[in-house]
Amino acid sequence: MKKIIFLPVISLLFFFSACKSHNTDAGPDKIDSKVDSVLNLMTLDEKIGQMVIYTSDWDVTGPTLKSNYIDDIRKGNCGNIFNAHTTAYVRKLQKIAVEESRLGIPLLFGYDVIHGHKTIFPISLGESASWDLEAIEKSARVSAVEAAASGLNWTFAPMCDISVEPRWGRVSEGAGEDPYLGSKIAAARVHGFQGDNNDLSDSLTILACVKHFAAYGAPIAGRDYNTVDMSKRVFLDAYLPPYKSAIDAGAMSVMTSFNELDGVPATANKYLMTDLLRNQLGFKGFVVTDYTAINELVNHGVAANEAEAGLLAVKAGVDMDMQGEVYFKYLKKQVESGQVDEKLIDEAVRRILKVKFMLGLFDDPYKYCNAEREKRLVYAPEHLQAALDVAKKSMVLLKNANNTLPLEKGEKIAVIGELANSKRDLLGSWKAAGDWDFMKSILDEIKTYNGENNVLYSEGCKMMGDDRSGFAAAIATARKAQKIIMVIGESCDWSGEAASRTNIQVPGVQTELLEKLRALGKPVVVVLMNGRPLDLTREDQTADAILEAWFPGTMGGKAVTQVLFGEYNPSGKLTMTFPRNVGQVPIFYYEKNTGRPIYLPNDKYKSKYIDCPNTPLYPFGYGLSYTTFEYSDITLSSNTLKENGKIEATVTVKNTGSRDGDEVVECYVRDLVGSITRPVKELKGFEKIKLKAGESKPVIFTITPDMLAFHQLDMSYGTEPGDYKLFIGTSSADVKETSFKLE
Numbered sequence: 001m002k003k004i005i006f007l008p009v010i011s012l013l014f015f016f017s018a019c020k021s022h023n024t025d026a027g028p029d030k031i032d033s034k035v036d037s038v039l040n041l042m043t044l045d046e047k048i049g050q051m052v053i054y055t056s057d058w059d060v061t062g063p064t065l066k067s068n069y070i071d072d073i074r075k076g077n078c079g080n081i082f083n084a085h086t087t088a089y090v091r092k093l094q095k096i097a098v099e100e101s102r103l104g105i106p107l108l109f110g111y112d113v114i115h116g117h118k119t120i121f122p123i124s125l126g127e128s129a130s131w132d133l134e135a136i137e138k139s140a141r142v143s144a145v146e147a148a149a150s151g152l153n154w155t156f157a158p159m160c161d162i163s164v165e166p167r168w169g170r171v172s173e174g175a176g177e178d179p180y181l182g183s184k185i186a187a188a189r190v191h192g193f194q195g196d197n198n199d200l201s202d203s204l205t206i207l208a209c210v211k212h213f214a215a216y217g218a219p220i221a222g223r224d225y226n227t228v229d230m231s232k233r234v235f236l237d238a239y240l241p242p243y244k245s246a247i248d249a250g251a252m253s254v255m256t257s258f259n260e261l262d263g264v265p266a267t268a269n270k271y272l273m274t275d276l277l278r279n280q281l282g283f284k285g286f287v288v289t290d291y292t293a294i295n296e297l298v299n300h301g302v303a304a305n306e307a308e309a310g311l312l313a314v315k316a317g318v319d320m321d322m323q324g325e326v327y328f329k330y331l332k333k334q335v336e337s338g339q340v341d342e343k344l345i346d347e348a349v350r351r352i353l354k355v356k357f358m359l360g361l362f363d364d365p366y367k368y369c370n371a372e373r374e375k376r377l378v379y380a381p382e383h384l385q386a387a388l389d390v391a392k393k394s395m396v397l398l399k400n401a402n403n404t405l406p407l408e409k410g411e412k413i414a415v416i417g418e419l420a421n422s423k424r425d426l427l428g429s430w431k432a433a434g435d436w437d438f439m440k441s442i443l444d445e446i447k448t449y450n451g452e453n454n455v456l457y458s459e460g461c462k463m464m465g466d467d468r469s470g471f472a473a474a475i476a477t478a479r480k481a482q483k484i485i486m487v488i489g490e491s492c493d494w495s496g497e498a499a500s501r502t503n504i505q506v507p508g509v510q511t512e513l514l515e516k517l518r519a520l521g522k523p524v525v526v527v528l529m530n531g532r533p534l535d536l537t538r539e540d541q542t543a544d545a546i547l548e549a550w551f552p553g554t555m556g557g558k559a560v561t562q563v564l565f566g567e568y569n570p571s572g573k574l575t576m577t578f579p580r581n582v583g584q585v586p587i588f589y590y591e592k593n594t595g596r597p598i599y600l601p602n603d604k605y606k607s608k609y610i611d612c613p614n615t616p617l618y619p620f621g622y623g624l625s626y627t628t629f630e631y632s633d634i635t636l637s638s639n640t641l642k643e644n645g646k647i648e649a650t651v652t653v654k655n656t657g658s659r660d661g662d663e664v665v666e667c668y669v670r671d672l673v674g675s676i677t678r679p680v681k682e683l684k685g686f687e688k689i690k691l692k693a694g695e696s697k698p699v700i701f702t703i704t705p706d707m708l709a710f711h712q713l714d715m716s717y718g719t720e721p722g723d724y725k726l727f728i729g730t731s732s733a734d735v736k737e738t739s740f741k742l743e
């Protein structure tokens, strides 16, 4: 039992400055020796204190709040804080930790910087629709710079949860349904947060956190926190890849998910947190729980009480208890009674201290607390420009009958809808420290662009409820205009955490008003603001044009305006399938063929509905442009792919319209016969190209055997020789195809 030695602070500061001299060479072995030198000074209480994170009272992102977190910091019982930001507040709390706790170990400061800190970018699902990895990385980079400038050194992102469940509100935080695209985006986000060479000592990089590990995106019935039950094969081939990609990109923290997987809640799941995450994926960072997830093991029914829950978590490989106070209350006694080996505690604390050293916090605990830098970097013009750029690239043109869009500047426009006049909703869920004081709404920006006198506005109706009293005024306003823009969709609170829906239609009576407006016989443009795929069957039948704008962020009003008036030619493509109705859910492009596929010649005995087509309203990878593109047939460098060889597949894409435009060219494969059934398509590549009007460009995809690997019948991971189809096209449902053989 270590005696508590009250070292005068000065000697500890001297001690840490000695560590500092090593810090110039922060190689892993140097850091490990420094970590050990600190660990050897720590009491068991102080070790457990490092395994604890509490929310400040600045923002609450879960069901509980502790009032005495500042006292816990002072006593060394809390080594990490989240939901606290600004240099002033972080400095205040850091000072208490460094100067008033016995050892003065600096705090980590975490926050949900998901799609921006102050400058807010489109929600992550929207960003993913840009298919622009550079833009997505830029968004994470700007987010990291503003977060770091505001005192933060850790973000709880990227969210890497694959999902085919539009009922689940958290699809808004992810990158859609596809494992390949989701993996590319996860890596881009980690690079953005941690910097290209993962130099966490750089004071403008922050620690990334891979969440929610694992398979949180597949709750039964799309109900948040609900049971996840899937085959190990589906988990490994469809849900694991983005987490793995983020870890391979260097992310140094992982957050456990609330859900169970195969009967074991993630936070107590040793297979997930140790066997898979550390031993197979080689993860070297630390694991933090989601908010009170240890406590919730009792509700799950795998622990009789919180003490047992803590035992399960620490033995599963969970290093840090977020907000649950379970490690704080029970771990010490469990070590003292021999239920937990102190070595396990030491390993967890080592992993946490190592990251603090990598961040340079022992060098300078106040390195993120520069008030001048905060003032200079937050909302910097180049950040706002980046947010505008990403917002435009995220938007998806779903319909454009009779080339209704783009609008002509100076046309008399009626703008209708509560969302048109909302700034708050533009930011979406998980808006971090984003504020809307200086922002402009879509209506504001259309007026600025098109001239106040050319824009009429009427709210028409609220986003929710059945109050139709505003209909008449909206219709009267629309009668005076040449064209009508109606902004409809969900409130920003209707997606994100704890926001599942059973009905995924546009809420309230917005669509009813849309239909009445269309009955006036004027062109009607719908701008959508939503955080999930919606059932847009009625809107698709009514509107002449539909622009999916998601929740486009701080610069969203300007971005929508520039797209509507053709200053930017929309190039986004859906990364989640939009169903015809919720009865089709789950519906996704990489389905299996089944034994009775829809194309069988008989009318009855096949996998279909009697009341709805099998096809979605808008498929994965779909999005229109103000121009048109034509694809040539695919040419292959060879029709045989040898074991260590490669095939080059080439198409020529031509811009056959009158406007320059960007096109996402998508490449899919299908394994025709396997030891298990295989998806009818799997995305294996994409390239976003710029084409001037009339310009043609060859696009080449290189196919190698490793891209075709999967978990086979015996669960070994590898490829199986045989016949494959290869598809290249403008969406998962609109492709050219050819075939090749894998030897």
Ligand code: GLC
Residues within 6 Å of the ligand: 061, 062, 112, 156, 211, 290, 291, 497
């Ligand atoms: C929430 C979310 C998680 C977030 C955490 C901290 O419950 O599930 O995504 O990072 O708590 O705010």
